[in-house]
Amino acid sequence: MNFFFKKRNKTREDIQSVAVIGEPTGVIHDIHVSVDADGKLVGLPSAWIKEIGNQITRDEQATNPEAVIQVVKYYQFSMKKQEKGEFKHILTEKTIAEESKEIDQYMNSKEAHKSKDSGLDDNGSEPLYVNTIRPDSVPAIPPKKSPSNLKKIKKLPEQLDCLTLNDDLELRRKSDYSSDDDFLRRKSRFTDEDYFREIKKLCNPGAPNDFYLRTNKDLGSGASGIVYVATDLETGKPVAIKDIDMTKQQRKELLLSEIAIMKNFQHKNLVNFLDAFVMYDDHLWVVMELLDGGPLTDVVTETVMKEGQIAAVSYEVLQAIDYLHSHGTIHRDIKSDNVLLGMDGTVKVTDFGFCANVSGNEQRETMVGTPYWMAPEVVTRQKYGKKVDIWSLGIMIVEMLEGEPPYLREPPLRALYLITANGRPKINRWPTLSENLKDFIDSCLQVDVDQRATAKELLTHSFMKERMELRTLTPLIKAAKKILHKA
Incomplete structure (x- = not known):
């Protein structure tokens, strides 16, 4: 507009x-x-x-x-x-x-x-x-x-919190611009065709069918495109391909900088970017990792997690958040739907940038920046920065304890009001929790952003020492799959 x-x-x-x-x-x-x-x-x-x-x-x-x-x-x-x-x-x-x-x-x-x-x-x-x-x-x-x-x-x-990433920097490194001034001058004159041309330079020039066999099974669809399951022909492993119609994206410059950034994001706790192709019809295919255990949501809604398992998941998610924050990036949508599991208990964060997301409960995805996990300052725009992800992690721990986030049964507008007016939500199981877990949650759900912990601080919290081995998540994943008929 x-x-x-x-x-x-x-x-x-x-x-x-x-x-x-x-x-x-x-x-x-x-x-x-x-x-x-x-x-x-x-x-x-x-x-x-x-x-x-x-x-x-x-x-x-x-x-x-x-x-x-x-x-x-x-x-x-x-x-x-x-x-x-x-x-x-x-x-x-x-x-x-x-x-x-x-x-x-x-x-x-x-x-x-x-x-x-x-x-x-x-x-x-x-x-x-x-x-x-x-x-x-x-x-x-x-x-x-x-x-x-x-x-x-x-x-x-x-x-604003000080973020370190200059999202144009990596793009300049991969392009033939002699100076910052030259980059900005040329970028300001870019047409859609110019952006498409620059995007193609950062993508795999080959034909995607030579690398991946795409199936007709889709994991979800939205306004930005459809996510398909495919097979890596070299490794035989399943992958996810997000098909984005570039002609429908209003901000082509973000498509360009996104690819430059994502190609350099690699972490064991992120659903990693693998490849990208530009099709003849100006569709962008983004290839991402695919995990076979499904979303954490299935586990939290259908099984009961021990505190040690909650600590294990939180530790893995915190490593992903810390990595993103160290690269100047905020996720802003940490929730169980966006944490994917491997059958061996691997934990990876997804749905940031191009990451392929699986469609889930419509109630949980009713608006941009899902409200039930949203930090109060996102709405009020006060001291809005990296720590919004820490608040969302705290709400996700409530999910792991109680099966759903606070206010999930409220409509989104009312949920936003309750988050903004109440601040920290009531946790029904609070009296039964260990002191370490209580303190960990307290560190996440501080309305005062200055009092809220950072990801790096939480990684050294005493609650993290109680984490169980990730393989203990496997029985929960299998049980959830059986209950939900996903086995």
Whole structure:
């Protein structure tokens, strides 16, 4: 989507406001939300009202109005982004900043005032508060949180963790650019054909059928493409091939830098990139490892894991997270669905960048950056950086303990609100856990990002010393497969 910016003189009220986006005609849609004397939110786009009323009670709106505003803004933006059908790109400091700007721009765009779910636009006549939730279905209203949980958003660049990866650097190393200036000058003039040509330079020039035998079995499909099972003709091992239609990707430069980065990402706990081909019809085939044990989700939902097994999985996942963080990359979607297992107990993280992902429970994949595992600062955009993955790991440990993440049975918008308003979730099995595991979870689920541990710190946590051998996961994998008829 192209945005058109209209300059105007700033008034006193504009000093703290975000950039205003309008149509080429100059129409401006400012959103100024406040709470009236009756505790109602005033000034919301009418398209948002029905969704809020269906999922967030009036008392909750009055208790945490700022959380409501932030959550709905992020939710609406995420759903709109999902409609565009872009594949998940590697997340770096640069892309976080770009996304944050897009969210603020979207907040004040005409698109923000429309919703396919509500069927309303700014001319709608719905009241400013709608509540269709049955009283007996509403969870207890969370207590009012301290201001530290919902800090005023500051300028994002001041809040970002320092990430080290320059995603253009590797591309420059693999290209014939004499200088940074030459690279940037030429890149700014790139057409789609130029990007396709550069992508081909980084891909295998051969015919994929000479290397891989693709089957008709697909592992999942989405807006970005289909993931197929194939066989490596040299090794006989199964692989996954993600078929991406490059003509449907709006940001061709990200396709280009993605391949340059992924070709250099190799780690024992990542589902590794193996190969890439550009087909005659401008389809990109990305070949990835395929694990035969299935997702960790099957194990956590169908079996009971011991603390030592939870420690073993967490240790392997932490090694993958630490590797990504050391290369300036944030995963942002750590969850059991994205942890794949080998029948020998091998643990690998998938679904970052081009990684092939297997479609699972639709409820768990309803929006970009699955909300149930999401750190509060992703929505509030406060000090948003690498530690979002540590929060998600903490939620995944709750999965391993209880079979599902907190709020999974809530709709995504309400789940986002509860995460933002409540902070750390309640863990039902907390009294039965060992002190080491409690402390480990505490280190992951700190709302204050500064108090949350890093991946490197957690790798040396005393709970990690309790990990069992990975082969002890094999009986659980087999049991889950049998229960789910996947054997």
